[in-house]
Amino acid sequence: MGIKVKVDGKEYTAERETNLLEFLRSIGKDIPSLCYHPKISETGSCRLCLVKVNGKVVTSCTQKVADSLEVTTNDEEISILRKGVFELLVHNLNADCDSCSIDGLCEVQDLAQKLDVSLTGKKVDGLIDATSPVLQYDPNKCVKCYRCIKACQEIQGKGVLSFINRGGEVRVAAGFGSWETSECDGCGECIQICPTGALVEKSVLKTQKMLPFEKFRTTCIYCGVGCQIDVWVKGGKILKVEGADEIPNRGSLCVKGRFGFDGVFKPDRLKYPLIKENGIFKQSSWDEALNLIAQKLSKIKDKYGADSICGLSSAKCTNEENYIFQKFMRATIGTNNVDHCARLCHASTVAGLMMSFGSGAMTNSIDELEQSDVILVTGSNTTEAHPVISAFIKRAVIKNGAKLIVVDPRRIDLTRFATLHLQQKNGTDVAWLNGMMNVILNEGLEDREFIKERTEGFEEFRSVVNEYTPEKVEKITGIKKELIVEAARLFAKAKSASIVFAMGITQHTTGTDNVLSIANLAMLTGNVGKLYSGVNPLRGQNNVQGAGDVGALPNVLPGYQKVNDENRRKKFEEAWGVSLSGKSGLTVIEMMNAILEDKVKALFVMGENPALSDPNLKHVREALESVDFLVVQDIYLSETAEYADVVLPACSFLEKEGTFTNTERRILKVNKIFEPLGDSRTDWQIICDISTLMGYEMRYKSASEIMDEIASVTPIYGGFSYNRLDEKLQWPIWSKEHKGTKFLHKDGFTRGKGKFVPVDYINPAEMPNDDYPLILSTGRILYHYHTGTISRRSDYLTEYINEPFIEVHPEDAKECGVKSGDLVRVTTNRGSIVLKALVCNVVFKGSVFIPFHFKEAAANLLTNDALDPIAKIPEFKVASAKCRVEKV
C-alpha cells in the first residue's frame, strides 16, 4: 500500500520502507551519491546524498519512506554541504583524469562536474597493489565507499576484502595486505562496482583511454549458467568484459567469464582447412577439404552402410548448429549415430528424470534458489563448476537465512555455508538418499497429499526404502546416522526445498539410480512443481541442455521425440523429405568400442575433444587412431584434431550468431561481435555445405531461419523465434503466445503422474582393494573449462593454475610418504600418470581427486569406462587407484 510523501512541495505516493534515495531518483530527482549501490546494503559513509527530511539534514540513502515525510531535495544549505563534503572527499584523491584509462567513465568525475568542483592530480604515496593476476588496486584513487568490500561479501558471498587501518589511512586490502596472498578467485565483482579508477582490470590499464569503445551483449561459454556478458571492444580487441545486469546472472560473473576470453584469439587459432597427407597436415582450400569429406563419407556409406558413420555433435556449439549436425547425420547420412558429451555428464539425469517426471531438465530456475528455505547440494562443487549459481546459494544462506545441506565426499567451499555436511563415501548415493527417505517415512514427515494426488508407485517404493535404516546406511556410506536423521528432518520440514546436483551424482554406473532416488526424495516431500523447490541438475557445458533439446542424441529426435516412435518419426520424414532410421544409434563410448570392433569406419567430430574428455583415454585414443576416416571441426588443433584426416577451422562464439539454452532451459542469444578469424566458418555453414555436396540440400540464410525450423518440429521450442529473444524464455514454449515455463510440472507431471521408481543400492563398478586402495574421483576446477582448449590459452586464467595436481588427504599422504609439491605417480588398472600432490583435507581419507583439464597428466587415462546400463554414462567419479611418490 502506498503512502503519501511530500517532496519539494509536491505530493507523491510511495511504497512504505523503500529506500528514500531510490524513491527520490525514481521521481526524477538528481541526488549525488557514491557509497550507495542498489545491489548492496546501505552504508551511509560518503555523506553526499544529503537531503532535508522534515527540516533536518540527513543522508537519503539511509532513510526509508515512512509516514508524514516532507523532503527537500535541494536548497542553498544542502548544496553547500554536498559541495563541501565532495571537496573534502577529493582533497587527497589522485584525480589525474588525463592520465587515467577510465577517463569519462568515472563517477567521481561526473560528480565533480555536477557539483562544480575541479579535480586535480595529487602525488600521494599509497602503495598500488598490482599483485592480482587480473586486477589492480590504487588506493590513491579510492574513495573508501565500501562498494567493493560489500560486493565481495554480499553479492558473491566471499568476503575476501576488508578495510585495513583507520582514519585517513584506511585502504582496501586482501589477504595479508596484497591480492596475491588472498583468497580472491578473480570474479571481478569488485571492479564492476567500483565507482572510480581504483579497481580496474589489468587489461584496461594497457589502453591509455577506454573511450571511445563499443559494447556488445552475448552469452558466456564457460558453463551452463549462461551468464549474459557485455564485451567492450576497441580497435578490434576486447577491452574488458562485464556481467550484464540481467537474468540469469544479474551482473555477476566468474573469473573465466570476465577474464578468460583472451584465450579465443591466440595466434595458433585454426585459420584454414588442413588435410593430413602421410601423417603431416597440409593447408588446403575449403573446396578441396569439403569435397574430400563429401566423397569419403559417401563412399563409406555406400560400401559399409550408413551406420558405419558416427558423429559427435557439440555442447559448445549453438542450438542451430547442433540441430543442423543431427539433421545431417540423420537425413544426409541416414543414421542415428549421433551423440555428444552430454553423455558424459548428464545422460543419467535425462534418463532418470524422464522415467520419474517425463522431462529431463532442471525443473526450476536459478534465481529461485535464493528464495529456497532449504537447499540440498550434492555431487556439485558449485563454487568451482557453476560459480555464479553458488553465489545465489550463498546469498540464500547469508541474506535470507536459508539452511544448506551439502552431501559431498569432499569438503567443498559451500560447506562453509552449510548447516550440515554429510561426507559420504564415493558412489554410495542411493544409500544415503534411501536413508533420508527412510527417516522421513518413519517419522511421518512425507507429503501425503502430494503423494496421493500426484504420484504413482509409492507402495512398492516404500517397501524398498524400509530396509535402509540409518544404521545400515551409516555402514554403507560412512555418514553418521544422526546426521542422516537431522538432514532428513531439516529437508522434509522445509516450506520449500531445492535439490541441486551435478556430476557427482550422475557420473556413476548407478547414475540413473542416483537420479531416480533424488526424484523420489523430491516427490516424497512434495517439492516438485512449486516455486523455490525442485530437482535441479546443473548442466556443465554452455549448451549441453540445448544440444540435447535439438536432438544431438542417438535415441531421440529434436524435442526428445523417440526415434522408434513411428508417428513422431514420420513427422520428421515429412519435414525433412527423407526416410529416417528407426534404430537407436550408438552413444559416445559405444562409438569408440564399435570403431575398435571395426564396425564403424568414419567419425565426424564437431567441436568436441574425446581424446581428453572421455574415460579410459588409452582406449579412446586407440579408436581415434584406428578409425578409417576422421574429420574434426574446431577452433584450435585439439588433442582429438591431431588424429584427424581433415581438420576444419570453425568460428568461435564471438564470431557467430545463434542461441544457447542454459541449464534452466532458458534460450539465450549469442551475438556476432567479430568477423570470422582467417578463413574460419561457422559450424552450421560447414555442415550445410558438406550436406549439399553429398546431395542433400541444406541452404539457410541465417541462424534465425534454422531456429524457425527447429521451432516447427520441436514442440517444446514451438512458440520460439528470434523476435522473442529479448523475453529470455524458458522451454517449454508451446505457442507464440506462451510465456515460457519458469518451473516444470506445476499442475501435472510431463508424463502425467510422477513415478516413484524403487532403487536398491549397488556398489560402484570398481571398489578399492589391496592393490589399488584409494578411491579416485575426477572433476573440474574454477579456473579451467573442460579440456582447456580456450581456458588454458588465457594469459589470465593460467596465471592462477596451469598445472595438474592431485588432492590427497593428510593421513593418506603420510602413509605413502607424500608431501605437498611432491611428484606422485597415480595408477589404475587402465593407466598411470605423474603429477604434483596437494595435501589437504578437502578430500576425505581414502580418496583422491584429480581435475581433468590437463593434458600433461590426463586424469581420464585412469578413469573407468564402465557404463550405467540405462544412460550409458561412464563412471568418472569412482575408480580405484594407487598413488606413490615418484622419484625425479
Add this chain to the structure above:
Amino acid sequence: MEEILNRYRDRSYLIEAIHDILDEKDEKSLTDDEIKKIARHFKINTAEVLGVLTFYTMFSVKWKVKHTIRICNSPACYIKGAKELVTFLKNYLGCDKNNIGGNGSFLVEEVECLGLCDVAPAVMIDDKVFGNLNKEKLKKIIEENK
C-alpha cells in the same frame, strides 16, 4: 594457540581470541601463519583479521618486542609534562625511528587518555599502570620492569 582458539567458536570472539593469543606470546605481534589459522578457525578471510588487527591500536604493533610502554599524551597528562617524559623516555631507552629501545625489548607508544588523569602524568607498562610520574620515578620503574 589451538587451545585458545578452541575456547571460542563464534566469530564475535575474534578480538578476545587475539587478546589471549598475544597475552601468551612473548612478542606482541602475530605472524602470517597465525593470522591464517585464526581466519580459518572463525571461517573468515585473512583480510578481515588484518582489518581488525590494524583497526585497534593495541593490536597494531608491527614489531616484535617484549614490553610495550604506553605513555599517555592526552590533555591531562600533557599539561602535567607528558611531552617531556616522552622525550626523556625515548632518549633513555635509545629508541630508533620505530620507537623501539632498550636493546629491542621496549616499544614506546604515545597513547590517548588512559583514564589515569587523576594521577597524571601516567604510563602503562604491559598490564601495569603507574602515575604521578617524573623522570626519576619513570627511570626507576623501567629498571624494575626490564
Add this chain to the structure above:
Amino acid sequence: MKIKVENSLSSPVILSFSKEDTISAYVSNGGFEVLDDFIINGKKKEILSEVTKSDLKGRGGAAFKVGIKWNAVAKIESDKKFVVCNADEGEPGTFKDRWLLENRPFLIIEAITLCAYAVGASKGYIYIRGEYKNSIKTFKNALTQAYEEGFLGKNIFNSNFNFDLEIRQGAGSYVCGEETALLESIEGKRAQPRFKPPFPVEKGLWGYPTVINNVETFANVVNIIKNGANWFKQLGTENSPGTKLFPVSGRIQEPCLVEANLGVSLEKLIEEAGGVDGEFQCALVGGAAGNFIYEKELNYPLSYETLKEKGMVLGSGAVLILNRNDKKEEIVEKILEFFINESCGKCTPCREGYPILLEKFNGYLNGSVSMDEVLKLSELMFKTSLCALGQSSKFLFESYFKV
C-alpha cells in the same frame, strides 16, 4: 583515587555504598535485594515505570532518556534481546567508569540484570576498554562470584529468568565508545559506527533489539528503584535530576572524582578538589567532545539543559582545569590530533576533514586563515558526519573562539 561527595549533597546516589570487596559484603549491605524483590514478584512494569518516571538521562555523553530506551526494547517482540553496558570510557579526562568498575562491580551487575529482566533480555555484555586491565580483572572476579551465588545464570532467584553477562574487551579505539561502533566491536569486527536510524533499541547486536547504557547510568538504577523515582527527582535540577560523577583533573590541588548534584557550579567542584593549582584560565568540560568554560561562567549551573541553552555540552562530565600558564591552543591541537588518530575512517567529513581542520587551525594561529573558515569547516563536519566523533569539534571551536 580520591573520591569526594559534594557537601551539599544530603544522600549520595552512587558513592553511598561502602566498598564492595566481596559479594557477601555487597549483599550484607542490602545488595541484590531490589533484584530479588522485583524478580520474585514479577515486577517488570514497575522497573520500567520507575526508571521512566525518574527521568534519568544517560551519563555516557549524549544524555538520552533511559526510560525511553528501555521501554522501546521491552515493547518489541523478538526471540533475542540484549543489554550492553558501555564501559569503554575513552573520553580524555574521564575516569569515573573505571572507578565504578573497580569499586562498585556488583552494583553494576545488579543494575544490568534488572534492566535485562525488565526488557526481556537473556544475554548481556559489558564492554570494557582494553587498557583497563585492572578493571577487567576486578570485574571478571565479580562476575564469577555473582555466578557462584546464583545472581547470574539460570533460574535467578529460582524464577524462570535466565541471564548471562559476559565481558568483552576493547583493544584500543576511542570510537568504540560510540554505541553502534561498540556493537560492531562486540560482534568481533572493526569498530566502524553504523548509521542511525535504525537505533540499537530496534536493531542492535546482530540485528536484535538492544539496550546500551553507560556504566554510570546503570550505577543509578538500583537506588532509583529502591528509593523510588520521586526520591531521585529531588536531586539535581528539574530537567537533569540526580547526581553526576565529575572527574576533576589538570591544574587542581587534589585531582579526584566528585559526586555532586547536577546543576552544581564549576566553582563548587574546584573547591571540592582543593582549589586551582595556579591562576584559573578555563576548564575543558566533557573531554575532547566537550568545550571550554571560562571564568565568567564559573557559577553557571552544570546541567544538561542549562548548558544546552548556551550551546554547550556537559558530555561525560570530565573537568580539566587549565591555569594561566597552559596554552589553550595546544590543547586544541592535541584534541584535533586525537580525532585524526581516532577517526574510524568510515565517513568522508571526519576522515578527510580533521586533518584539514588541523591545518586550518594552525593557519589561524599564524594568521593565514580566518576564524570563519575554521568555524565553517567544523560546522560542515558537524552537520554531515555519520557519528558524533566527526561532529565534535564544533563545540570546541565555538567555545575556543569565545575569548
